[in-house]
Amino acid sequence: MVTLMRWIDRKFNFDFPVGMLPCIVERLRGMPFRLEEMTQSLSEEALGRHIDNGWSIKEHIGHLSDVHPLWDARLEQLLSGVDELVAADMSNRKTQEADHNARALPDLLADFGRLRLNFVARLERLSDDDAARSAMHPRLSQPMRIVDLAFFAAEHDDQHAALITQLIKALPGGTK
């Protein structure tokens, strides 16, 4: 299997057409269902297991909810015309302190589904002009449009989906 690139090492080219937004919205819409399918046959032990000090499957799912306020805040900022977007907490303190492992999987999935549904609904109301609004991304030091924000969130989804799959494959007997 090919080694997954670290998120922090990713470079992004935000040069694709705004007309990609409906396709990217579809990616975002589908993530809750993908997570449900990936985790439906996993035991509680498998969902909470850590490997090499990394996050458990539950913590990855919780993290996807933890970052949603950032996506929402940036969307709000882009619509209001700020120059620079709010920075992400790259230490992921919210996830580190949340104790997602103590929560039930259906609750974690329901939280994520609700946050994602709301984000998708907001994106679906945007016009082409809205989707092209941009501001500076503080860590990447490059302009980010709303369509780029949506793409960034979808790529972030896939990063964590790939990490969850790695965990599932590393868990012999991890299914119910």
Added chain:
Amino acid sequence: MATVIKWRDRAFTFEAPAGLFPGFVERLRGTPVRLETLVHFCPKTSMTRRPVGGWCLNEQLGHLINADVVFNRRLDMYLEAAQPESLIDVIKALKEVADYRDDATTELLTEFRRQREAFVRRLEKLDEAQVLKSIELPDIKMTMRLLDLAWFIGEHDDQHLAETTRLIRSLS
């Protein structure tokens, strides 16, 4: 909603590093459940109703089934398990998209899932050297790495999922 770009108007640049391949595979793995969820509440009449100049929902599913047959043979070519001529033969033998219209939606979804899961299982076994291999695909006259093909399929999936959502909303 923003206007979706047409597939034929898309420009593709293939410059992703190999380390993105696992994420591309995840996208491909997720398409069956996304499709199943999208059409879950659609009545049969909606699945077969054609928009002006376009495919109905069952035909969209049929096209994705056909596309995966082609993608699988392209993968054979990368792995040197098939000759370019065989890809053309596979394309010629595909079922006409219109002939999927009256098929049962559940059967179409099952067939798409079966093909896609098999395709993903094949991709998961590849190493970095294999995904970086580049060949010319004779059917679309494009040269791309296997890595790029995986991304290209994900983009193609999303184009049809976006069209599926648009169709469902236009019917409701």
